[in-house]
Amino acid sequence: MLARSLYILDLPKKAEIPPHFISHFIQDNLDEVLWIGDTLIFPAIKFVPFSQTRNLLGQEFSLIIYDGRQQLHLESLAIVSGTLKAGGAVLMLVENWQSWQQQPDKDSLRWHSATYPVSAVNFRQYFKQCYDEIFHANFILTENLPHRAMLSPHRARLPHKRATEPQQAIIEQILLQQAKYYVVTAKRGRGKSALAGLLANHLTSPIYITAANKSAVNILQKFCQKTLQFIAPDELARQLTLTPQKFAQAWLLVDEATRLPLQILHKLSGHFQHILFTTTVDGYEGTGQGFLLKFLPNLEGKSQVFHLDFPLRWREQDPLEGFVNKLLLLNEKPTPLPIKPIIPSQVKLIPCSQRELIAKSNNIEQFYRLLAQAHYRTTPIDLRRLFDGDQQQFWLAKQQEQIVGGIWGIFEGGMKDNLLIQQILQGTRRPKGNLVAQLLCFQQQLPSACQLRSLRISRIALQPEYQQQGIGSALLQQLQQQCLSPSVNALKGLDYLSVSFGYQARLAQFWQQAGFELVYLGEHKExxxxxxxxxxxxxxxxxxxxxxxxxQSFFRRDIGLQSHPLSLYFGQMPLDWRLCPQDQQSLQNFAQWHRTFYAALPAIQRLILQHQDQSLALLLKQKDNYSQKQWLSLMRDKVRQYIAL
Structure with a gap:
């Protein structure tokens, strides 16, 4: 098979790509050409914006034109690289390659707190380094064509609807049906979706397939000799609630399982006779390691995990795959951990600035791998933020030069604009950044949360081998001590630490044992x-x-009147029905501004009791008689009438 390539074409923003470039790369079939970017340039060529590239899964192209002149959208580049045929090429457009790293990157609006595009010097410089290692100067083009023959892209020589030896071995193991759950992991292009389709040919039970995007199962369907019923994940979860018995004797094939939320995966997992999950180990959606570490161990029933190693749709050691893997820090194999047991008190947490983190490639590779192993989903946006995000501080815990733990902190608060803080309180403004500070200001009506300086613990991670040994608590204690007696200038003057996490009893216990106080619970599950x-x-x-x-006082006083499923664990007893100044402000912000009904509900309940007005109580119970918008408008009007009294 021919190698796949990535060419850089240096082209001004307003300039059009010379037509002879396209004709050089591909002879006549424009259906095999894809353009991705911000705007459509050639009407005759299939165009997909960056935001929709996930819909390309299951498709194949011979030439992909990636317009990177305004932004470097990392997920899109990774996605389309997996749709390129053997022998094909990605033609990446940039403006002024020499100074490319200094140019504003529109993608920064997704991971930087600035409201305008900023340069991404660190990651773009890293991009260039990776490119120079994998490719060479002949692949950087201006007006000259590449010195090579016309492309001859073609499909990999797969046996037509027949399994390869590794696929057949896995299929035979699955057909023994010795487990309830089966997982096939692989990097892209290894044939895991094809394996699912080939497996379906041998099954006699009813079969359903699901995936985050219907187009993602195209390859699965191609390798199956019968028509399989696709059901979208949300719809399948709904049907399982209504008629679970319908699926009790059926198989479910879940393609690219890591793209589905954990909540949906758990909902699907309890109702089928057998389930096959296929998932990318490392790729554009982040990593499948979290799927293996966080999801599978919590399933009730035996599971078997299989892995496919060798590419089928392009050659081994393909340069484009090697480049993308290196760019996404997916090449680094985990270093064997020290055999010697670690004593929690002997693990030292060392502050590390962003510059120090990326200065040593070994540091950032290990740290990113650590995040991927410890968290369910770690994505390319996290990688961009690590390299070029602002207001960050890191801590590394090492054992024999191996990172065994780490903390990723984000500075928040310190806001001086009182008008902006008031608008956040009212819900009329939601500027970027300051996640916890803004939430406490808006939901708990605490403007001081925005005014005070804080550090949000975005991630705390340990190698799986060292979890549940007290090491995480020891690291957290060291962080607290360093913030109380700071030697790093950035830590001076901090008023509080914060953390946002998905509520689980054991996680809440971990944070509470470290001295953290729970002050907010969301209305809905994430x-x-x-x-x-x-x-x-x-x-x-x-x-x-x-x-x-x-x-903490506001949280404990109000949650019992918010009808939250967890209110019995945290609400104060007896309930406080007094209407206090805090409630008056809540009612005012609900009636006049954009305070949510959930946040205002305790004050509304106290208002009803104080005025003994059944009309407001009745309206509260008639929510199902109106649309959500109509009902909320009526509630605001009714509360506004009481405020005016």
Whole structure:
């Protein structure tokens, strides 16, 4: 098979790509050409914006034109590289390759706090380094064509609808039906979707397939000799609730399982006779390691995991695959961990600036791999933020030069604009960044959360081998001590630490044992985790202590009147029905501004009891008689009438 290539074409923003470039790369079939970018240039060529490249899964192209002149959208580049045929080429457009790393990157709007595009010097420089290692100067083009023959892209020589030896061996193991759950992991292009289709040919039970995107199962369908019923994940979860018995004797094939939220995966897993999950180990959606570590161990029933190693759709050691893997830090194999047991008190947490983290490639590779192993989903956006995000501080815990743990902190608060803080409180503004600070200001009506300086613990991670040994708690204690007696300038003047996490009893216990106070629980379960969003804070200064006391008091006083499923665990008893100034402000912000009904509900309940007005109580019970928008408008009007009294 021919190698796949990535060419860089240096082209000004407003300039059009010379037509002879396209004709050089491909002779006549424009259906095999794809253009991805911000705007359509050639009407005759299939165009897909960056935001929709996930829909390309299951398709194949001979030439892909990637317009990177305004932004470097990393997931899109990784996605389309997996749709390129053997012998094909990606033609990446840039403006002024020599100074490319200094140019504003529109993609920064997704991972930087600035409201305008900023340069991504660190990652773009790293991009160039990776490119120079894999390719060479002849692949960087201006007006000259590459010195090579016309492309001859073609499909990999797969046996037509027949399994390869590794695929057949896995299929035979699965057909023994010795487990309830089967998982096939692989990098892209290894034939895991084809394996699922080939397996279906041998099954006599009813078969259903699901995936985050219907087009993703195209390859699966091609290798199956019968028509399989595709059901979207949300719809399948709904049907399982209504008629679970319909699926009790059926097989479910889940393609690219890591793209589905944990909540959906758990919902699907309990109702089928057998389930096959296929998932990318490393790729554009992040990593499948979290799937193996976080999801499978919690399933009730035996599971078997298989792996496919060798590419089928392109050659081994393909340069484009090697480049993308290196760019996404997916090449680094985990270093064997020290055999010697670790004593928690002997693990030292060392502060590390962003510059120090990326200065040593071994550091950032190990740290990113650590995140991927410890968390369900780690994505290319995390990688971009690591390299060029702002307001960050890192800590590394090493054992014999191997990173065994780490903490990723984000600085928040310190806001001086009182008008902006007031608008956040009212819900009329939601500027980028300051996740916890803004949430406490808006939901708990605590403007001081935005005014005080804080550090949000974005991630805390340990190698799986060292979890449940007290090491995480030891690292957290060291972080707290370093923030209380800072030697790093950036840590001076902090008022509190915060963390946002998916509520689980054991996680809440971990944070509470470290001195953090739970101050918020979200109304709904998060789609990505299947858990309620929880906020906990740890005070560092006197002002931080006051904020913590207020936030905890408001939380415990109100949650019992919010009808939250977890209210019995946290609400104070007996319930406080007094209408206080905090409630008056909540009602005012609900009636006049954009405070959510969930946040205002405790104050509304107290208002009903105080005024003994059954019309408001009745309206509260008639939610199903109106559309959500109509009902909310009526509620705001009704509360507004009481405020005016």
């Amino acid at each position: 789609a990505s985790t299947g858990y309620y969003n929880a906020i906990a804070i740890y005070p560092l200064s006197e002002q931080g202590k006051q904020l913590c006391q207020q936030a």
